[in-house]
Amino acid sequence: MIDRTVWGLFAALLVVLGAGFIAADWAQFLLVLALAKGMVVLGLLVLMRAGLVSFGQGLWYGLGCYAAGMAGNFLGVTDAFLLLALGIAASTTVAFILGFLLSRYREIFFALLNMAFSMILFGVLVKTSVLGSTDGFNVLTPTFLGYAPSEAALGDTVFLLTAVISFVVAVLIHWYLGSTMGFIGEAIRENELRVEYLGVSARRAVHIKLMIAAALSGIGGVLTAIAVGHVDPEMTYWTTSGEFVFVAILSGTGSVAAPFMGSIIFEVLRTYAYEYSPYTWQMLMGAVMLLVIIFLPGGLWSALSRSRKGEGK
């Protein structure tokens, strides 16, 4: 169970922690956002391994964000771990219900149906004045199992929590994908008929994968809400979902580490592109995507694995 990937993820955790604690506050914040969104992309990876792309991950992400915000504002819950549990419960419960419909569809129909549901949530949030309509609302400052960090220590605490959760989640998903139940996704992608004639319900397997992806997105949403301190309907908008797909394609699906690596690269790239080219930064991002698709169709991770194979020779 403790294989090279787990050790690699542990080493990556140490590097991220080291970098995060010595980095400037803005860079540490960027890292938190990248890791939180990386978890959403990891959910997409689980789906993509089964041949499914969702243009509606913003739905599950937004549910996590709003669950954290609403639990604080309406129920007075501020404990980060409880917020995470509530975020996971909200996104997974909705995924369980919608999954009965979504798991029947494949390819573009699956992608767009997910988007349709995310846009329904967006529409509801925009029209709900008690949730701040288009402005959203602020999220209460979190506590951590009774520990209420000072304003100065809050950033470090959220960063530590995000990094450790990212590591734990990545290891769990690595084990899951290496199991028969995880690997069945690739079998579904390749030949659903054979899967059914092995006695496995492909629909049920997709349903479970959807719930896993929703849970991961929910975690990402809660961590983002805690880190940013604010939630708004934009988090469920289709452009947010599109961003997750962008990062997933940029990263590739070769490893559970890829979404986090891709997400960090994406956030850094976007920050600098926006800094130096505020009116044309999207063009730069588009060019990067174009280059990745042409030269690295397996995503940035494929370049890493290719160079590792080269070293092995």
Place this chain on the structure above:
Amino acid sequence: MTPVLEARGLTKTFGAVTAADDIHVAVADGEIVGIIGANGAGKTTFVNMVTGYLKPSAGQILYRGTDITGRDSREITKLGIHRSFQIAQVFPDITVLDNVLVALGVAGDLPRTIFKPLRSPKTEAAADEIIARYGIGEYRNVKAGLLPQGVRKLLDIAMAMVGDPKIILLDEPTSGVSADEKLEAMRGLLKVLKDDKVTVLFVEHDMEIVGEFAQRVIAFYDGRILADGKPDEVLSDSSVREFVIGPELHRRSAGKD
């Protein structure tokens, strides 16, 4: 004795076309049944109905006396009725070993396998044993999509056999195998199936294979059963020779005789 598999008045229509018409078949435990018929005679439709791929328009399918009509393919597979396909159904982008590992992995109770690794020395040893039994060991690490058609067929059958079936329906198991290797391939395959005490129904166009290996032959014509009995009786039946075996095979067969 209750037949292991029974079809009672099985009928399938597609609009105005009747692909299978009032099929009555009872198969005994351990029997090896050859199914013959020209293209479009209803052989594959029959197999598809029995294995849940198609729902019958009328009639009943009984497994050990229990009505299983209309159940989906997954339920029927879980009951122990497995199948292979005319076009081998494998996972083309993964290796032969991984194909068998997936089949082995899902043969258990899937939800319990959430963190049980697909690959382990134990599962790989079990997969290697299966691969060796079907004589495809040399292709162990080859992607299934790159296999010769005959080997792909064997992999398809090997995967279907992993779940310990009681009945297996093989749709043209030797198609894609070269003419001079067909008999040997079928002999090896049936030895494995007999060792596992599986009831076998196989669809086949090669009458030499049918005559050699089937204990009983069912001839389909125009969606109906034209003849059902011992191979020599059915294969020498004049209507079977005229309508099923066809003029070309008839001539070839006559030449050999």
